[in-house]
Amino acid sequence: MDSLLAAARFIHYAAAIQFFGGSVFYILLIPAGLRPTLLRPTRIIELVDALLLFLSGIAWLLAEAANMGDGPQDALNPSVIGSVLTDTEFGHVWGPRLALSVFAMLAALPRADWARWIALGLATLLLGSLGLVGHGAIDSGVLGLLNETSQALHLLSSGFWLGALLPLLYLLALFRNPERRPLADAALRRFSGLGHLAVAILLLSGVANTWFVLGSHIDLGAPYQQLLLVKIGLAGTMCLVAIVNRYAFVPRIPHGGPGARQLALGTVVEMVLSALILGLVAVIGMMSPT
Amino acid sequence: MLRSLSLAALLTAALVGLPLATATQALAHAALVSEMPAAGTTVTASPTELRLSFSETLELSFSKVAVKGADGNPVMTGTPALDPNDAKTLIVPLTSPLPKGSVTIEWTAVSADGHKTKGSYTLTIAG
Numbered sequence: 219m220d221s222l223l224a225a226a227r228f229i230h231y232a233a234a235i236q237f238f239g240g241s242v243f244y245i246l247l248i249p250a251g252l253r254p255t256l257l258r259p260t261r262i263i264e265l266v267d268a269l270l271l272f273l274s275g276i277a278w279l280l281a282e283a284a285n286m287g288d289g290p291q292d293a294l295n296p297s298v299i300g301s302v303l304t305d306t307e308f309g310h311v312w313g314p315r316l317a318l319s320v321f322a323m324l325a326a327l328p329r330a331d332w333a334r335w336i337a338l339g340l341a342t343l344l345l346g347s348l349g350l351v352g353h354g355a356i357d358s359g360v361l362g363l364l365n366e367t368s369q370a371l372h373l374l375s376s377g378f379w380l381g382a383l384l385p386l387l388y389l390l391a392l393f394r395n396p397e398r399r400p401l402a403d404a405a406l407r408r409f410s411g412l413g414h415l416a417v418a419i420l421l422l423s424g425v426a427n428t429w430f431v432l433g434s435h436i437d438l439g440a441p442y443q444q445l446l447l448v449k450i451g452l453a454g455t456m457c458l459v460a461i462v463n464r465y466a467f468v469p470r471i472p473h474g475g476p477g478a479r480q481l482a483l484g485t486v487v488e489m490v491l492s493a494l495i496l497g498l499v500a501v502i503g504m505m506s507p508t
Numbered sequence: 509m510l511r512s513l514s515l516a517a518l519l520t521a522a523l524v525g526l527p528l529a530t531a532t533q534a535l536a537h538a539a540l541v542s543e544m545p546a547a548g549t550t551v552t553a554s555p556t557e558l559r560l561s562f563s564e565t566l567e568l569s570f571s572k573v574a575v576k577g578a579d580g581n582p583v584m585t586g587t588p589a590l591d592p593n594d595a596k597t598l599i600v601p602l603t604s605p606l607p608k609g610s611v612t613i614e615w616t617a618v619s620a621d622g623h624k625t626k627g628s629y630t631l632t633i634a635g
Contacts, residue, residue: 286570286618305569307620352621506537506623 219290220504223281228500229274232493234348237267237322238341238374239381245338246412247382248389248405253331255398259388261326264337268322271344275316282308311350318344345377346370352503353431365430372423378416379460380492382409383485390485393471393478403471410464417457424453435508442505449498456491459484537623538564540615541596547629554605554633558585561597564619566590572616573600578609606633 240263248256283302284293292298303309318340325337349369389405392398428446437443463484470477544559545551558573568590575583586601598617614628 282622285624286567286622301569306567306618306622308567308622504623 219281219284219293222277223285223504224500226274226277226281227503228497229270230278231348231496231499233267233270233274234341234345234373235377235381235492235496236384237264237271237337237381238345238377239379239383240264240267240385241334241338241341242378243382243385243409244334247408249401252389252392252398252401252405255392256385256388257329259385260334261329263384264326264341265323268319268326271322272316272319275312275319279303279309279312279316282312308351311347315344315347341377342374345373348373353507361430365427368423368426368430371419372427375416375419375423379413379420380488380496382413383489383492386485387482390478390482393474396474406468406471410468413460413464417460420453421457424450431507437508440506440508442502442507445498445502445505449495449502452491452495452498456488456495459487459491463488537621538562538566538617538619538625540617540627540629543613543629545631547631550632550634552634554602556602558600558602558613559591559597560600560613560615560617561594562617562619563596564617564621565595566598567618567620567622568598570616570618570624571598573598574614575600575602575606576612576614577607578611579607583607583611606631608633608635 240260244253244256244260279299279302280293283295283298284290286292286302286306287295287298301309303313322337322340322344325333325340327333347370349366349372353369386406386409389402392402432443438447463481467477467480467484470480539562540560541563542561545555558575560573568588571588573585573588575585577583583602583606584604586603588598588600591597591599598615609632611631611633612628613631614626616624616626618624
């Protein structure tokens, strides 16, 4: 049941981040002239990830019913599932999130721009509210509110960065077409500018989250803290790759240079690192911090 | 490109294996901090309630206490409730007096972050 929950958590985090990143890329980063080109991939990202959010959300709920109840037989016990939804802090967040993921599937269907705005709003709620369950829920009062805010900021800024990587690959392919280059270049500049801000928020909120969850209980013998260190190491590696991408490869893009291809390769490396980080997130969220 | 793709495939395989390998390490979250009457003590008269204080806020619906007498037979208790002033403390009213001799209290606690912990302690009822 633990493996099932870890798998559901991994898919859920990845889908929430990809959904948010795809929506924000379309609304905030690309010039209007590129919207017709990116509409189809954006809607596919939205539809697939909303579906994954719903299915993995159900799996996560059933795994919680088994964990909180009396074992695997309670995963499909309607009264236990009902009790998880109505009586627990997890359930009070989870019921509305499942409903939001259904609305998200519907929002992916229309082709009009207003539907992308609705999708972005739903994506923000779906990703940010992940900070309200698990270790984000352990404090109460003002401290609890600060903890949840910091968790939400961490999730949203990671969604901006990690979730933009897939549409970024699509954007980089446009550099092969000389007519598309000026618009693609404008989008890349905007991603780079806001990306610096997102990374800054990501690092600061990461430090804050560590403090909220661990405080002074530093014990590097605890598996949670060892894996957290690995995660921080991977995040640091990802920052280095991003710096190479931005300051070594981006300047080589103009005039059909090799930069676009190199940046695409660097982006794939970032995606692999992202997947490793989310795998760690899926696992350490289930462990005791100390 | 092919080399980087095979590297990506290798890392993905390692990633998929990772949760399976480490998922069993899920550890304790809500720990029992103190209890009334205190564990291991001898009391002369049966208490009217048991109070179990934990390190974390509890989910009442999934936090349970089972009481057993020295003969291993379960003792009926009232419905557990949270202390209105402290959501980390579980109060179990005792509707009938505890039997004389050693009494085992087995608890299951689910904390607000959804994690379950279990434990037990004993009391001795003299008299």
